[in-house]
Amino acid sequence: MKFSELGLSQDILDAIAEHGYVEATPIQEKTIPLTLAGRDVIGQAQTGTGKTAAFGLPILEHIDLDNPNIQAVVISPTRELAIQTADELKKLGHDKHVNVQVVFGGSDIRRQIQGLKSHPQILVGTPGRLLDHIKRHTAKLGHVKTLVLDEADEMLNMGFLDDIEAIIAEVPDQRQTLLFSATMPPAIKRIGVQFMTNPEHIQIEAKELTTDLVEQFFVRVRPQEKFDALTRILDVQGPKLGIVFGRTKRRVEELGRGLEARGYKAAGLHGDLTQQMRSRVLDQFKSHEINILVATDVAARGLDVKDVTHVYNYDIPQDPESYVHRIGRTGRAGATGTSVTFVLPNEMDYLRAIEELTKKRMTPLQPATLAEARMGRIKNALGSIKPLIEKAPIDDMGDEVSKLVSQYTPEQLAAGLLAQVAGLDQQNAPVEISRERPLPRRKGGHRNGGGGYRGNGRRGGGGYRGNNRNGGGYRGNGRRGDRDRRGNGERRGNGDRRSNGDHSNHRSGGSSRREFTVRNKD
DNA sequence: AAAAAAC
Numbered sequence: 001m002k003f004s005e006l007g008l009s010q011d012i013l014d015a016i017a018e019h020g021y022v023e024a025t026p027i028q029e030k031t032i033p034l035t036l037a038g039r040d041v042i043g044q045a046q047t048g049t050g051k052t053a054a055f056g057l058p059i060l061e062h063i064d065l066d067n068p069n070i071q072a073v074v075i076s077p078t079r080e081l082a083i084q085t086a087d088e089l090k091k092l093g094h095d096k097h098v099n100v101q102v103v104f105g106g107s108d109i110r111r112q113i114q115g116l117k118s119h120p121q122i123l124v125g126t127p128g129r130l131l132d133h134i135k136r137h138t139a140k141l142g143h144v145k146t147l148v149l150d151e152a153d154e155m156l157n158m159g160f161l162d163d164i165e166a167i168i169a170e171v172p173d174q175r176q177t178l179l180f181s182a183t184m185p186p187a188i189k190r191i192g193v194q195f196m197t198n199p200e201h202i203q204i205e206a207k208e209l210t211t212d213l214v215e216q217f218f219v220r221v222r223p224q225e226k227f228d229a230l231t232r233i234l235d236v237q238g239p240k241l242g243i244v245f246g247r248t249k250r251r252v253e254e255l256g257r258g259l260e261a262r263g264y265k266a267a268g269l270h271g272d273l274t275q276q277m278r279s280r281v282l283d284q285f286k287s288h289e290i291n292i293l294v295a296t297d298v299a300a301r302g303l304d305v306k307d308v309t310h311v312y313n314y315d316i317p318q319d320p321e322s323y324v325h326r327i328g329r330t331g332r333a334g335a336t337g338t339s340v341t342f343v344l345p346n347e348m349d350y351l352r353a354i355e356e357l358t359k360k361r362m363t364p365l366q367p368a369t370l371a372e373a374r375m376g377r378i379k380n381a382l383g384s385i386k387p388l389i390e391k392a393p394i395d396d397m398g399d400e401v402s403k404l405v406s407q408y409t410p411e412q413l414a415a416g417l418l419a420q421v422a423g424l425d426q427q428n429a430p431v432e433i434s435r436e437r438p439l440p441r442r443k444g445g446h447r448n449g450g451g452g453y454r455g456n457g458r459r460g461g462g463g464y465r466g467n468n469r470n471g472g473g474y475r476g477n478g479r480r481g482d483r484d485r486r487g488n489g490e491r492r493g494n495g496d497r498r499s500n501g502d503h504s505n506h507r508s509g510g511s512s513r514r515e516f517t518v519r520n521k522d
Numbered sequence: 523a524a525a526a527a528a529c
Contacts, residue, residue: 077525077526077527078525078526078527079526079527104527105527105528105529106527106528109528109529126526126527126528127526127527127528128526128527128528128529129527129528129529130528131527131528132528132529154526157526159524159525159526159527160526160527163527163528247523247524247525248523248524248525249524249525270525271525271526271527296524296525296526297524297525297526298525298526300525318523318524318525322525
């Protein structure tokens with residue numbers, strides 16, 4: 001159906017056309033007429049099918065420019081999503097001259113207060129900062145006509161619910177309430193309807209919860225193989241843009257550093273970073289300055305980055321809903337994508353539970369072989385080799401070039417160039433996956449507790465070193481066990497110092513870029 | 523149980 005058939009006014013239709021939209025998606029087609037008519041709506045549809053415009057267009061339609069009050073509030077679970085949603089509403093409301101403001105934590109509140117003084121008709125925000133503005137009386141919600149919970153099941157979850165209730169207490173009882181998400185567990189829906197009046201639940205009948213546009217794989221790995229398995233798959237698949245999801249902020253931090261140390265253009269994104277850093281990393285990803293974004297579930301929901309080709313669940317998501325949202329970062333707006341979920345042997349049952357929710361089987365994928373990883377690197381390198389050759393400053397190279405030409409065959413020269421560009425003769429070349437690799441210890445670190453380094457797969461843990469070619473240096477792990485059994489504090493200290501010293505020296509002497517570890521201790 | 527979200 002065309003947008004022009006949905007009862008929207010010309011200003012809005014013009015903005016839609018400028019935005020490049022022509023046909024309404026099913027969720028837009030079904031919910032826009034209801035929302036325009038003032039009904040409360042629960043809108044549920046697959047990720048990447050235009051839910052923001054689905055609630056945004058009727059809101060913009062209803063905005064009264066002569067009314068100086070905030071008329072609509074949209075609440076988002078993350079700052080990045082709030083920014084993105086506000087940006088989209090600004091674009092769609094541009095022709096109508098609608099004033100949209102956004103408020104979220106971690107950024108200068110004075111500037112937000114200035115923005116709020118400009119009489120926005122629409123306010124988008126994250127819960128904490130929104131409440132802050134309410135308490136400061138810098139945001140007055142007494143005239144709100146429409147309240148939207150974006151990613152509604154997340155907003156109604158414990159952890160957010162108190163804030164949401166506090167915000168709802170500030171908006172009029174007589175209002176329109178809209179809940180939008182790709183997932184809506186029944187228990188959460190029951191909480192949501194308590195805040196609604198005679199809601200209509202529009203659920204787009206898709207056979208599966210996830211889109212067919214995403215090809216879904218899983219890889220069975222042991223904890224100590226995870227990191228190398230990831231790098232090999234990255235080498236083979238050569239994602240244009242890929243998101244790697246980790247379970248905790250710490251793991252994301254270390255995995256990001258680890259990939260970077262191995263030569264990937266990667267960076268971590270998680271809630272312990274400053275907002276400035278969060279924005280910077282996301283911008284780098286959007287501009288392809290980096291092509292691997294390593295993230296916690298802060299990036300699981302709603303983020304709409306063009307050209308995300310791959311999603312990697314380095315750690316299997318905490319709940320099946322999270323899986324749906326994570327892989328929904330790819331395969332958006334008609335594009336195709338690939339997802340790979342890493343599954344530990346004891347997580348196989350849980351994988352099946354995810355498949356029950358998505359109603360879709362994942363395809364088993366063998367971890368790539370060393371040869372495949374090398375070949376993948378070479379193929380990826382081919383893409384960047386042409387400009388390298390054509391832009392080579394041959395005139396500045398004296399007779400060195402002709403010397404090489406007389407010395408080597410064209411095949412040898414090309415192979416050398418390819419190996420260099422592919423990084424195959426570098427320290428970050430693909431390596432044999434070590435099944436015997438002991439888990440690393442924190443550099444110069446002390447251990448708290450003791451607990452087995454091995455066999456706590458339940459924590460999903462395992463430490464990962466990029467390499468252990470000459471694994472001899474790691475006999476210390478076994479020693480540690482002995483030491484602990486002795487329970488001798490003095491010797492323990494001594495042993496720590498010795499083994500850490502050994503390892504750092506060893507590593508920095510050899511392959512310093514492999515120094516990172518991914519710990520399993522939280 | 524983790525992450526997110528205010529200072």
